[in-house]
Amino acid sequence: MPVELYSAEERGQENTDTLKVFVKDSTGPISPFHDIPLVANSEANTFHIVVEIPRWTNAKMEIDTKSPLHPIVQDQKKGKLRYVANSFPHHGYIWNYGCFPQTWENPNHKDDSTQANGDNDPVDCCEIGHRVAKRGDVLEVKVLGTLAMIDDGEADWKMIVIDVTDPLAAELNNLEDVEKAMPGFLAATRDWFRIYKIPDGKPENNFAFDGEYQDAEFAGKILNETNLYWKQLVGLDEVVEDPGKLSIGNVLVEGSKENISREEASSILSETAEFSSGPEQETSVDTWHYGHLKQ
Numbered sequence: 507m508p509v510e511l512y513s514a515e516e517r518g519q520e521n522t523d524t525l526k527v528f529v530k531d532s533t534g535p536i537s538p539f540h541d542i543p544l545v546a547n548s549e550a551n552t553f554h555i556v557v558e559i560p561r562w563t564n565a566k567m568e569i570d571t572k573s574p575l576h577p578i579v580q581d582q583k584k585g586k587l588r589y590v591a592n593s594f595p596h597h598g599y600i601w602n603y604g605c606f607p608q609t610w611e612n613p614n615h616k617d618d619s620t621q622a623n624g625d626n627d628p629v630d631c632c633e634i635g636h637r638v639a640k641r642g643d644v645l646e647v648k649v650l651g652t653l654a655m656i657d658d659g660e661a662d663w664k665m666i667v668i669d670v671t672d673p674l675a676a677e678l679n680n681l682e683d684v685e686k687a688m689p690g691f692l693a694a695t696r697d698w699f700r701i702y703k704i705p706d707g708k709p710e711n712n713f714a715f716d717g718e719y720q721d722a723e724f725a726g727k728i729l730n731e732t733n734l735y736w737k738q739l740v741g742l743d744e745v746v747e748d749p750g751k752l753s754i755g756n757v758l759v760e761g762s763k764e765n766i767s768r769e770e771a772s773s774i775l776s777e778t779a780e781f782s783s784g785p786e787q788e789t790s791v792d793t794w795h796y797g798h799l800k801q
Contacts, residue, residue: 507637508640508644509546511644514528515535515642518781518782519782519783519784520783520784521784521786521787522587523582524778525784526570527642528775529577529578529644534772534775535775536756536757536758537755538576538642539756540607540755541759542608542644550670551726552648554644554645554646555604555607555631555645556607556644557602557603557633559599559604560599560602560639560641561602561638562638563598564591564792565580565588566588567580567641571627571753572753574755574766575766576753591793593704593705596702600698601632601633601634601695602632602643603631604630605629605630606631606729608736610628610739611625611629611660611662613625613660615735622714623659623661624732625661625662630663631647631667632664632695633645634668635669635674645669645670647668648668648670649666650680650681650683650684651666651681651719651720651722652666653713655699655712663732664695666684666725680722681722696713700713704798740763740764742761
């Protein structure tokens with residue numbers, strides 16, 4: 507279940523490029539990229555994630571890392587809204603998909619284990635609990651392991667996590683537990699990432715480590731490393747990284763290079779249109795694709 511401190515507010519028209527999902531704390535809008543602590547409970551070794559895409563949906567939603575307050579928006583390509591295709595037997599995203607706040611996969615750093623540079627985004631995650639989450643939910647999760655996908659030559663970590671309030675959470679502490687409780691799910695997850703771009707005319711994705719998952723301890727090291735890169739991004743470390751087009755403005759991070767006042771943050775949200783229903787999603791989004799089975 508969502509962490510009570512945080513909530514989400516949808517603005518703009520649904521199923522259009524005006525839709526924005528802002529994340530708020532008890533005082534007002536904040537940045538889900540910068541203002542939510544990565545660590546939820548250090549003693550329990552749990553972390554926060556932000557849900558961008560609920561399970562079984564197709565709209566490719568993501569934190570807008572280049573805009574103030576980093577609302578969740580639908581990705582576009584050549585002016586058209588993007589949807590993930592349904593590669594049979596999968597439908598949409600097969601987990602709640604999101605990212606870890608206060609992490610950054612540094613495009614200027616070559617990862618030792620993958621020999622690939624970062625993809626310039628927060629670290630991605632697949633939340634495997636039973637509940638279908640909502641866009642903008644902030645969850646406290648246990649990290650169980652990770653898959654190292656190589657996307658267009660860039661390292662793109664996919665962390666496997668579970669909401670600490672899920673009925674299965676107490677039983678799942680590592681990938682072996684996942685395989686025991688949910689046989690075949692990890693293989694299906696790797697297959698999903700391998701084939702999901704084929705309907706768009708692209709080749710299969712590749713993976714480091716010959717597609718083998720890495721354990722929770724390894725995943726924790728990646729989170730610590732990408733948290734350090736995030737600190738360098740926002741100016742909290744002696745080493746300072748050039749943000750390029752990324753927006754590093756935030757409401758709550760003391761000592762960072764660029765802060766946004768509560769008044770400015772409220773103004774950014776209020777300048778967007780109130781939420782309204784929009785056009786129906788095109789039925790073509792529901793099409794099954796079988797190309798990966800014909801190869």
